[in-house]
Amino acid sequence: MEPPGEKPGEAGGLQITPQLLKLRTGEFSLESILLLKLRCLGLADLGCLGECLGLEWLDLSGNALTHLGPLASLRQLAVLNVSNNQLTGLEPLATCENLQSLNAAGNLLAxxxxxxCLAGLPCLEYLRLRDPLARLSNPLCASPSYRAAVRELLPGLKVIDGERVIGRGSEFYQLCRDLDSSLRPSSSPGPRATEAQPWVEPGYWESWPSRSSSILEEACRQFQDTLQECWDLERQASDSLAQAEQALSSVGPTSSFVF
Known part of the structure; x- marks a missing residue:
């Protein structure tokens, strides 16, 4: 017996129903749903998902989807993750005119x-077809020239597979040059640089929404996770800088970070 709100789809997996969506989001009206996470549920049929006309953020990764038909009506959709499914085409997305970010890694795009079908989307800037960390790809990524072909087909893209399309590497090189220049001893003593100060007061990012909303609460939870990662990275960066300063002081003034 299936759990409440779930029923088998046409390929033996689950189908999205109004009951399932209301159970997952707490929203009474499907059109009120703005953010929806349906990861790894064994979904094979999107069912009534096309009725969520206000949907802006959608995660369908890790399911058993072979088509995206109902998504054609989601004109407000901005972020879509359909990675790790069984898709052979993306045609329904041609009408998602506000789509900005698409993750389609781990499918059957050949x-x-x-x-x-994505060429007419004016806002699309971020596209992922391959994710080495998650070991997800598409058959088309086997060609060493696929990125060039995608760039020619979709010239508006800014990021492909997590890498910037234009200027990749140049910003990092300039950063190294600037860092090297700042570490070299100056010919004149000059004033000491002022100590860096936090951009905001402590606790600024730790507020929660005053009114109850499943979407706001989910967004806040994700933000808190991201914030914790930033704090961890900040601590790692501080440790690395301290080690670098110690190494530089022992080597002498001729060291350089440029390589």
């Missing part, structure tokens, strides 16, 4: 031509 040629760059299957991305032609």
């Amino acid at each position: 040629t760059p031509g299957q991305l032609q």
Whole structure:
């Protein structure tokens, strides 16, 4: 017996129903749902998902989807994750005119031509077809020239597979040059640089919404997770800088970070 709100889809997996969506979001009206996470549920049929006309953020990763038909009506959708499914085409997304970010890694897209349907999307800037960390890819990524083909087909993209399309590497090189210049001893003593100060007061990022909302609460939880990662990275960066300063002081003034 299936759990409440769930029923088998056409491929033996689960189908999205109004009951399932209301149970997952707490929203009474499907059109009121703005953010929806349906990861790894064994979904094979999107069912009534096309009725969520206000949807802006959608995660369908890790399911058993073979088509995206109902998504054609989601004109407000801005962020979509359909990674790790069984998709052979993305045609329904051609009408998602506000789509900005698409993760389609880990599907069955075989040629760059299957991305032609995305060419008319004016806001699309971020596209992922391959994710090495998650070991997800598409057959089309086997070609060493696939990125060039995707860039030609979708010239508005700014980021492909997590890498910037234009200027990749140049910012890092300039950063190294600037860092090297700042570490070299100056010919004149000059004033000491002022100590860096926090941008905001302590606790600024730790506030929660005053009114109850499943979407706001979910967004805050995700933000808190990201904030914790930032704190961890800040601590790691401080440790690395301290080690670098110690190494530089022992080597002498001729050290350089430029390589």
